[in-house]
Each structure stands twice: as C-alpha cells, then as structure tokens.
Amino acid sequence: MDIKITRTQNPMAKPLAEEEAGTLGFGNYFSDHMFVMNYSLDKGWHDAEIKPLEDLRFHPAAMGLHYGQEIFEGMKAYRTKDDRMLLFRPYENAKRWNNSCDRMCMPPMDEEMFVEAIRKIVDFDRDWAPHAEGTSLVLRPAMVATTANLGVHPSDEYVFFIITSPSGAYYPEGIDPVSIYVEDEYIRAAMGGTGFAKTGGNYAGSLKAAKLAEEKGFTQVLWLDGIEKKYVEEVGSMNMMFVIDGTIITAPLDGTILPGVTRSSVMQLAKDKGWNVEERKLSIDEICKAYDEGRLDEAFGTGTAAVVSPVGKLQYKDKEMIINDFKTGPKAKELYDSLLSIQIGDAEDPYGWVVEV
Numbered sequence: 467m468d469i470k471i472t473r474t475q476n477p478m479a480k481p482l483a484e485e486e487a488g489t490l491g492f493g494n495y496f497s498d499h500m501f502v503m504n505y506s507l508d509k510g511w512h513d514a515e516i517k518p519l520e521d522l523r524f525h526p527a528a529m530g531l532h533y534g535q536e537i538f539e540g541m542k543a544y545r546t547k548d549d550r551m552l553l554f555r556p557y558e559n560a561k562r563w564n565n566s567c568d569r570m571c572m573p574p575m576d577e578e579m580f581v582e583a584i585r586k587i588v589d590f591d592r593d594w595a596p597h598a599e600g601t602s603l604v605l606r607p608a609m610v611a612t613t614a615n616l617g618v619h620p621s622d623e624y625v626f627f628i629i630t631s632p633s634g635a636y637y638p639e640g641i642d643p644v645s646i647y648v649e650d651e652y653i654r655a656a657m658g659g660t661g662f663a664k665t666g667g668n669y670a671g672s673l674k675a676a677k678l679a680e681e682k683g684f685t686q687v688l689w690l691d692g693i694e695k696k697y698v699e700e701v702g703s704m705n706m707m708f709v710i711d712g713t714i715i716t717a718p719l720d721g722t723i724l725p726g727v728t729r730s731s732v733m734q735l736a737k738d739k740g741w742n743v744e745e746r747k748l749s750i751d752e753i754c755k756a757y758d759e760g761r762l763d764e765a766f767g768t769g770t771a772a773v774v775s776p777v778g779k780l781q782y783k784d785k786e787m788i789i790n791d792f793k794t795g796p797k798a799k800e801l802y803d804s805l806l807s808i809q810i811g812d813a814e815d816p817y818g819w820v821v822e823v
C-alpha cells in the first residue's frame with residue numbers, strides 16, 4: 467500500500483501524569499496522527515495517508531450522518547516489557563469488519579490491507595502506547611459514508627480512518643466487579659437485524675436503557691432477546707458468560723450478538739483448561755433459579771475493551787442477585803490472567819494469536 471506520510475509539526479503532550487496516576491480512563495486521549503483512506507465507486511480505495519490528527523470534513527448531507535451508514539472495530543495494541551508492540555488476532559477483526567461491511571452495504575477491504583493499515587499507524591505512533599500495567603493503545607478503525615445525498619441508499623463514497631488512544635480500563639470500576647441491570651423493556655437487536663455488525667446504530671439505540679440503568683446505579687445493561695425477552699444476549703460493550711455448576715455458558719452466535727474476538731479466545735482458553743463450555747440459549751429464569759439454588763458461581767463479560775470483567779450484581783425486575791459476594795470469581799480471574807499475559811507477550815502464545823507490529 468502506498469501511504470503518504472505527513473508528520474505533525476506540533477506534537478501533543480502525552481498523558482504521562484494520568485498514566486502514572488492510573489487515571490487514563492478509556493478513549494479520553496488521542497495520539498498525534500491518524501490513518502485516513504478514501505473510497506469511491508470509480509477509484510476503489512485510494513489516497514492512503516498518515517497525517518496529523520485533525521477534524522474530518524463532511525458535507526452536511528453526508529449519508530453517514532443522516533442514515534447511520536457507519537461501522538467500526540475495537541482493537542488494542544499492547545506494549546511488551548521489551549518494548550515491542552503486539553496486536554491480538556487482528557485478522558479476526560478484519561473478518562468481522564468485512565461482515566459488518568456486507569450487512570451495511572459498504573465496500574469490503576482486503577484483510578491484509580486492513581491489518582497493514584493498523585500496523586502502520588501503530589508503528590508510527592508507538593511512542594503513544596502506555597507502559598503501565600493494565601493499559602494499552604486502543605485502536606479505533608472506522609468507516610463513514612460521505613456521499614452528499616439525501617436519498618436512502620448506499621453511498622458511493624466513504625472515508626476509512628484509524629485513530630489511536632492510550633487507555634486504561636474500560637469501566638470506572640477497573641478490574642473490580644460491575645453491577646448490571648437486566649433490561650426488560652428496551653431491546654438491542656432482533657433476528658435479521660444488525661446485532662452482529664459493529665455499526666454505530668446498535669450503540670446509539672442502547673443509550674437510553676444505559677442512561678436509565680446508570681441513574682439506578684448500574685454500570686451497564688444486559689440485553690435480553692428481542693422477541694420473548696427471555697434469553698440473555700450481551701452487554702453492549704461485552705459478551706457475557708455465566709458459570710453455573712462449574713460450566714461456562716454463553717449465548718450462541720445467532721445473528722443478534724456481536725461475535726467477540728475476546729469471547730472466542732476466552733472460550734478456547736477455558737476449554738484448554740479442561741473446563742466445560744456451552745454455547746447455548748440461556749434464559750434469565752434459568753439464571754435466577756441457579757442463583758436461588760446457590761449454583762450461579764460467577765458471571766463475567768468479555769470484550770476487547772472490557773478484557774474479562776466480573777459481574778458482581780445482576781438486577782432483574784425486583785430480584786437482586788449478588789454474585790460470588792461481589793468478588794472476582796476464580797474462573798474470571800484465571801481467564802483474565804491467561805488472556806492478558808498472552809496479549810502483552812508475558813506468556814507463550816501456543817495459538818498464534820499475537821502479531822508483532
């Protein structure tokens with residue numbers, strides 16, 4: 467790929483004090499440069515550039531702004547102790563990217579090209595990757611429809627860009643357990659919809675329920691299926707796993723949940739530890755019953771941003787369930803450690819998941 471490179475003349479201050487203080491948070495700071503590339507029906511992908519981070523310019527009729535033709539990915543680059551930069555299963559993100567493209571009628575991208583663009587921007591701004599434990603350089607590839615037209619149909623032009631953000635833990639709780647509200651009014655996705663695609667509309671539609679849950683003191687909502695409001699699906703920023711009688715149970719990929727890269731990695735790690743893993747429909751009633759009978763051992767979410775996040779409390783209607791005394795459970799802890807140590811290059815990677823930049 468031919469990339470035009472323009473280095474910033476005004477490097478920004480890095481959030482070193484925040485890194486030191488452990489207050490980086492998630493997605494609050496951005497590195498000096500971004501990768502940008504355009505697409506048009508006649509030229510295909512063209513004009514790849516790494517340039518100083520700046521505002522993107524759109525015509526106010528840009529279709530992405532009106533009809534939400536937009537997709538993104540969630541990835542991270544990890545700094546190893548010997549200062550190498552590692553990506554985690556970037557080809558899985560490239561595949562999911564293209565599945566999102568297909569659902570949203572957007573132009574796909576060659577997987578190699580996608581990963582190459584990621585590598586280039588991470589390498590260019592590698593000094594922005596934080597060093598502290600539990601931090602990473604969050605990568606946000608995104609694509610927006612830019613044709614100026616008010617008709618509802620796929621755009622002819624798109625802008626693809628990657629920005630990077632030195633970040634810490636996603637949740638304010640850090641790696642401590644979060645409280646989750648089981649949403650029984652609003653829904654996130656239905657069969658045949660866009661639930662499996664990483665498109666902004668899925669997140670926009672989740673804000674109202676999340677806001678109401680936050681007002682009640684919860685960090686996130688757990689979505690139930692869109693038809694019966696009976697089966698657990700995902701939490702908008704992570705897939706969910708429940709440990710009942712020692713077995714890890716997670717919702718199947720039936721088109722309504724995001725096929726998480728961390729989800730599949732954690733399932734693999736758990737199976738290789740000899741633990742039972744079931745991918746199946748799990749009703750909220752089954753969870754409540756297991757809780758009442760003392761068989762709900764743990765609940766945790768998995769996601770690139772969330773890594774492995776324990777859930778300490780679930781609220782379903784009037785029923786409050788405090789899980790594992792609101793402490794991180796042993797399976798969540800072990801999976802977190804196993805996963806992260808591969809991601810940051812501390813442990814052997816027998817799976818070939820890690821790709822050096």
Ligand code: COI
Pocket residue numbers: 539540541702703704769770771772
């Ligand atoms: C990620 O896990 O990286 C995501 O993209 C989730 C996000 C909405 C914070």
